[in-house]
Amino acid sequence: MGHLSELEVKGKSAKQAARKLATLSTTVKNQALVSMADALEGQWETILAANVIDIENGKEKGLSESLLDRLLLTQSRIQSMADGLRQIAELPDPIGEVLSTNYRPNGLEITKVRVPLGVIGIIYEARPNVTVDAAGLCLKTGNAVILRGGSEAIHSNTAIIKVIAQGAYDAGIPIGAFQLIETTDRQAVNDMLKLNQYLDVIIPRGGAGLIKTVVENSTVPVIETGTGICHTFVDESADLTMAQAIAYNAKVSRPGVCNSMETLLVHKKVADQFLPRMLSVYQQAGVELRGCPLTEKYHSAVKPASIQDWATEYSDFVLSIKVVADLDEALEHIAEYSTRHSEAIVTQDSNNAKRFQHEVDAAAVYVNASTRFTDGFEFGFGAEIGISTQKLHARGPMGLAELTSSKYTICGNGQIRE
Amino acid sequence: MGHLSELEVKGKSAKQAARKLATLSTTVKNQALVSMADALEGQWETILAANVIDIENGKEKGLSESLLDRLLLTQSRIQSMADGLRQIAELPDPIGEVLSTNYRPNGLEITKVRVPLGVIGIIYEARPNVTVDAAGLCLKTGNAVILRGGSEAIHSNTAIIKVIAQGAYDAGIPIGAFQLIETTDRQAVNDMLKLNQYLDVIIPRGGAGLIKTVVENSTVPVIETGTGICHTFVDESADLTMAQAIAYNAKVSRPGVCNSMETLLVHKKVADQFLPRMLSVYQQAGVELRGCPLTEKYHSAVKPASIQDWATEYSDFVLSIKVVADLDEALEHIAEYSTRHSEAIVTQDSNNAKRFQHEVDAAAVYVNASTRFTDGFEFGFGAEIGISTQKLHARGPMGLAELTSSKYTICGNGQIRE
Numbered sequence: 001m002g003h004l005s006e007l008e009v010k011g012k013s014a015k016q017a018a019r020k021l022a023t024l025s026t027t028v029k030n031q032a033l034v035s036m037a038d039a040l041e042g043q044w045e046t047i048l049a050a051n052v053i054d055i056e057n058g059k060e061k062g063l064s065e066s067l068l069d070r071l072l073l074t075q076s077r078i079q080s081m082a083d084g085l086r087q088i089a090e091l092p093d094p095i096g097e098v099l100s101t102n103y104r105p106n107g108l109e110i111t112k113v114r115v116p117l118g119v120i121g122i123i124y125e126a127r128p129n130v131t132v133d134a135a136g137l138c139l140k141t142g143n144a145v146i147l148r149g150g151s152e153a154i155h156s157n158t159a160i161i162k163v164i165a166q167g168a169y170d171a172g173i174p175i176g177a178f179q180l181i182e183t184t185d186r187q188a189v190n191d192m193l194k195l196n197q198y199l200d201v202i203i204p205r206g207g208a209g210l211i212k213t214v215v216e217n218s219t220v221p222v223i224e225t226g227t228g229i230c231h232t233f234v235d236e237s238a239d240l241t242m243a244q245a246i247a248y249n250a251k252v253s254r255p256g257v258c259n260s261m262e263t264l265l266v267h268k269k270v271a272d273q274f275l276p277r278m279l280s281v282y283q284q285a286g287v288e289l290r291g292c293p294l295t296e297k298y299h300s301a302v303k304p305a306s307i308q309d310w311a312t313e314y315s316d317f318v319l320s321i322k323v324v325a326d327l328d329e330a331l332e333h334i335a336e337y338s339t340r341h342s343e344a345i346v347t348q349d350s351n352n353a354k355r356f357q358h359e360v361d362a363a364a365v366y367v368n369a370s371t372r373f374t375d376g377f378e379f380g381f382g383a384e385i386g387i388s389t390q391k392l393h394a395r396g397p398m399g400l401a402e403l404t405s406s407k408y409t410i411c412g413n414g415q416i417r418e
Numbered sequence: 419m420g421h422l423s424e425l426e427v428k429g430k431s432a433k434q435a436a437r438k439l440a441t442l443s444t445t446v447k448n449q450a451l452v453s454m455a456d457a458l459e460g461q462w463e464t465i466l467a468a469n470v471i472d473i474e475n476g477k478e479k480g481l482s483e484s485l486l487d488r489l490l491l492t493q494s495r496i497q498s499m500a501d502g503l504r505q506i507a508e509l510p511d512p513i514g515e516v517l518s519t520n521y522r523p524n525g526l527e528i529t530k531v532r533v534p535l536g537v538i539g540i541i542y543e544a545r546p547n548v549t550v551d552a553a554g555l556c557l558k559t560g561n562a563v564i565l566r567g568g569s570e571a572i573h574s575n576t577a578i579i580k581v582i583a584q585g586a587y588d589a590g591i592p593i594g595a596f597q598l599i600e601t602t603d604r605q606a607v608n609d610m611l612k613l614n615q616y617l618d619v620i621i622p623r624g625g626a627g628l629i630k631t632v633v634e635n636s637t638v639p640v641i642e643t644g645t646g647i648c649h650t651f652v653d654e655s656a657d658l659t660m661a662q663a664i665a666y667n668a669k670v671s672r673p674g675v676c677n678s679m680e681t682l683l684v685h686k687k688v689a690d691q692f693l694p695r696m697l698s699v700y701q702q703a704g705v706e707l708r709g710c711p712l713t714e715k716y717h718s719a720v721k722p723a724s725i726q727d728w729a730t731e732y733s734d735f736v737l738s739i740k741v742v743a744d745l746d747e748a749l750e751h752i753a754e755y756s757t758r759h760s761e762a763i764v765t766q767d768s769n770n771a772k773r774f775q776h777e778v779d780a781a782a783v784y785v786n787a788s789t790r791f792t793d794g795f796e797f798g799f800g801a802e803i804g805i806s807t808q809k810l811h812a813r814g815p816m817g818l819a820e821l822t823s824s825k826y827t828i829c830g831n832g833q834i835r836e
Contacts, residue, residue: 369830412787
């Protein structure tokens with residue numbers, strides 16, 4: 001039960017710090033973010049030395065090349081982390097923003113004010129950059145943070161948090177604001193998911209397995225981020241040159257991310273014109289093609305798609321393709337298989353565009369643009385903590401405002417209720 | 419496993435209805451609300467006949483008088499339910515509201531629009547009025563609803579839902595929008611808490627035990643409503659006549675509700691002046707008094723308070739009282755024992771008022787007013803689905819807007835991401 005007491009000690013400490021964090025001025029928080037960046041730059045060698053241990057252990061464990069690459073730190077990657085903190089310092093502070101003011105007939109003045117959430121738990125995989133990013137975003141929004149990164153990154157994370165926390169504490173941030181769970185066994189995650197006494201919210205950042213574990217086991221409120229089975233529907237009236245550019249970009253530009261397309265839907269009236277060329281372009285880009293029986297006719301490289309294909313987030317150079325009779329069939333297919341992340345229509349018909357945006361239930365619904373734009377930076381938020389695919393609290397890319405709550409402050413002069 | 423299939427059938431039906439509900443016009447929804455009210459008024463005798471069975475069964479089971487009173491329907495109570503539906507029809511429709519519009523340098527137009535949550539699960543106790551209220555609020559906000567009321571009210575709820583659903587369906591609401599779980603065994607609640615495939619959110623309405631069960635077992639996102647250990651702090655500079663009126667109102671006007679006061683904190687410098695008279699007034703009102711050692715000196719009726727008293731929501735004519743050294747001690751006590759519902763200070767010192775509102779972490783923080791005002795109607799929302807004591811999604815009284823989510827609709831002309 002060593003981790004339980006670690007969680008309790010750190011939970012309590014974070015909660016105490018959160019009370020003070022909520023009242024800090026913007027200036028103090030911004031100076032601390034810069035101080036954290038300075039500390040990272042000044043102590044990059046310490047961090048790299050710790051990272052070497054993680055990398056060596058990772059190689060011994062046989063981690064894949066891509067996992068090792070995520071885990072690897074370099075001086076320039078540490079510089080990017082520091083730059084990220086300075087960018088967060090430059091963003092507007094959402095805390096204290098007046099969201100509404102309401103004067104009641106009895107004279108009460110009711111003001112809704114933006115406040116921190118309190119203590120945020122972040123559970124993530126072996127990506128040390130998330131440690132810095134999450135710490136910076138939580139500090140800017142006046143939240144204490146409890147971090148639980150992948151065990152393969154434990155030495156890197158321990159070194160990073162020591163460096164940035166000291167930088168922040170030197171600049172006047174209450175001690176306890178940054179907590180890293182150092183116990184690497186999995187039970188610590190399960191215990192963290194039940195830490196309702198100290199945690200106001202848990203945000204999982206990572207793959208489908210991690211998110212599922214958190215959603216299914218957490219009694220603390222969760223913001224679900226994630227999986228994207230995104231569709232692009234090429235309508236009868238589409239500009240087919242535009243459609244090709246969008247469909248190519250949505251699949252090929254970065255297939256490993258959640259906003260990339262997994263299924264292409266094509267109106268049967270443009271399939272003859274559109275599909276032969278489009279499928280060739282995909283094939284040249286190395287995309288494996290799995291299609292419905294109608295699609296198979298258009299290109300020899302197309303293998304038959306199973307029902308399972310419509311329900312799969314490939315996150316890879318694989319695409320499923322379906323020819324549909326009309327917009328209604330496209331909407332039905334999306335309603336059935338969408339994970340409600342990002343969906344697009346390519347059309348020149350404004351009625352169909354409107355229907356699609358009105359009827360598709362997803363965080364981001366595009367007309368004539370690539371689903372790849374679903375991203376906090378592309379949306380102009382200046383930051384991103386993840387992309388929420390749930391409907392409660394936050395939906396779509398989450399910026400600073402999504403790390404906040406609100407409270408009502410009410411001023412009276414002796415009002416009592418009848 | 420009969421209830422499992424009932425849940426699945428009704429979950430699927432609700433989800434299908436939700437797609438159509440999301441696109442309904444305000445006019446259709448409002449006409450349906452009026453049609454539901456008409457149906458209630460027209461068929462009150464059918465509902466009363468069903469209620470008689472529940473009341474008789476309740477008496478046989480030995481339900482308390484107060485539970486039987488909550489369960490009891492009368493023609494005038496049914497009329498109140500119908501009036502409530504007509505009031506909901508008159509409120510502005512939040513769905514479709516544009517929350518923000520954002521033009522990006524690349525030409526993308528990003529609009530954030532208010533949309534329904536989808537399917538809302540409501541789990542509540544044996545109060546048939548909640549059935550009508552929840553159905554009306556969910557319909558107005560374009561949500562399908564799955565209701566699970568206390569088993570003691572099953573005949574009443576079944577009759578009510580049949581009447582109002584028919585009224586709504588006759589007015590053009592998609593069939594399936596209203597679902598009542600008819601299985602009365604407790605396992606059905608547990609299964610409902612895992613119904614992630616069909617439910618977007620669960621809102622428990624009821625006592626602490628029900629809420630705890632839901633929070634601890636639900637994998638569906640929950641909006642926690644509820645428990646209120648509310649404090650009133652009488653500061654050194656308080657207008658003591660005002661303080662007495664507020665402290666009396668906060669405790670005595672309706673002690674069974676969550677926004678009533680449980681603990682009175684008094685600055686030691688005004689205790690001599692304030693407490694003897696205040697305690698007598700409470701005693702005359704039949705309030706049982708439990709105080710700290712200093713409080714005990716001021717009135718013979720005061721029994722010693724234990725630490726457990728500070729942590730108890732009495733929901734009754736019982737009050738704990740503590741004399742504190744200063745504002746800091748009051749803030750510490752509140753931070754330790756508050757359930758973050760409603761907290762009040764009575765003071766003439768504007769700095770102390772500001773500090774209290776800034777530093778107290780609660781849904782509603784009052785200066786010179788009774789905590790009893792924390793209520794959707796008193797806040798001017800025109801409706802209330804409950805009072806959220808969590809920080810995610812909704813905090814404080816929840817009106818129609820709190821039953822909604824948002825989505826981004828993005829319009830482009832061929833944008834792709836580099």
